[in-house]
Amino acid sequence: MEIVLAVLKKLNLVPVPLLDGQMQVVKARALMEANRAGVFHAIGDGPEGLTASELASKLEFSEEGMEILLKALVSINYLKVKNGRYTNGRWVKHWILDPKHSLHHMLILQMYTYKRLEGLGDNLRSGRPEMDFHQVDVANPTAAAALQGTYTYGMREAARLIIPDLLKRVDVPAGATRMLDIGGAHGEYCRQFMRKFPGLKATVLDLAGPVATAQKIMDREGNADGLELRVGNCLQDDLGTGWDVILLSNMVHLFDPAQNLGLFQRCKAALKPGGTLLCVDQFVGISGQRDRIFAVVSLNFFNVGGKSYEATQMRQLLSEAGFARVDVKPLGLRTPASLIQAYA
Ligand SMILES: C[S@@+](CC[C@H](N)C(=O)[O-])C[C@H]1O[C@@H](n2cnc3c(N)ncnc32)[C@H](O)[C@@H]1O
Known part of the structure; x- marks a missing residue:
């Protein structure tokens, strides 16, 4: 058929x-x-x-x-x-x-996406999103909490598609002990990294809503891996220092190029010499098939204020932020995501 x-x-x-x-x-x-x-x-x-x-x-x-x-x-x-x-x-x-x-929660999340995209026409005309997707709706906190929980649980489901391939392709410095997952929400990346790289201890830094959901996950499933949660805004709050690994998964598509450059500079300053920044996202310019998918998906990202970026543009921003070496690594077939790994 x-x-x-x-x-x-x-x-x-x-x-x-x-x-x-x-x-x-x-x-x-x-x-x-x-x-x-x-x-x-x-x-x-x-x-x-x-x-x-x-x-x-x-x-x-x-x-x-x-x-x-x-x-x-x-x-x-x-x-x-x-x-x-x-x-x-x-x-x-x-x-x-x-x-x-x-992908049960991911499908529920698509119901919100479906509604949000009703504003796509206005968004494309003005060049700006109609609302700040990550801002809590104070007028309707119960609905906002439901959306937030669905978003984080849905992202956890999507993460499970990416993590096995990411763990095969990633290059973690020998003896790494500290990892910061910026916008790490559910904490699934951190948990899997800690299991794969013994000795590594990981911290999620995210906004208050996702951190509350991550805490609920830990209350329910336990925290045998010793994941640490921190509330913060990665664009303005202190990222700390001395990290061996910083992960930005599905983050750069949320921000504009100036915000991404600022974020990369802050990550560079927060990493140890010899540390590494991992950007996992849906980057354009890696394969024709992926680009066809992103050309459509990018409309969804644009509706929340970002887009799918060219891998070459990311490379350039990372060099500008002071990263000496940048490698681009496509991940497996189950996900259109790729890894851009930068070395401090
Ligand atoms: C698309 S989700 C990605 C979640 C996770 N990294 C993953 O790949 O599954 C984006 C995450 O970034 C968080 N986020 C958005 N803006 C942020 C900011 N300014 N500071 C910290 N976290 C932020 C959101 O709360 C959300 O958890």
């Missing part, structure tokens, strides 16, 4: 703008609504499945509404149906149900 459609699109025989402008939107909504409502978890892992009527009464949907949603999910290959009983497909079992790979 997908291959036939790809060929028809290539031959320009199907109304591609309608497929992209309507089908994709409804498809995305169906997936997000099913995830939010708990359809996939209610169906579970087993082979027996549930009927539309059973799911409707379990999740308090109208029967007609549930049936129409389930048929859509079968059509886009997330569910299977046999004799009126719905079971989860491979993508759901691996990417939503399996706690090691689950």
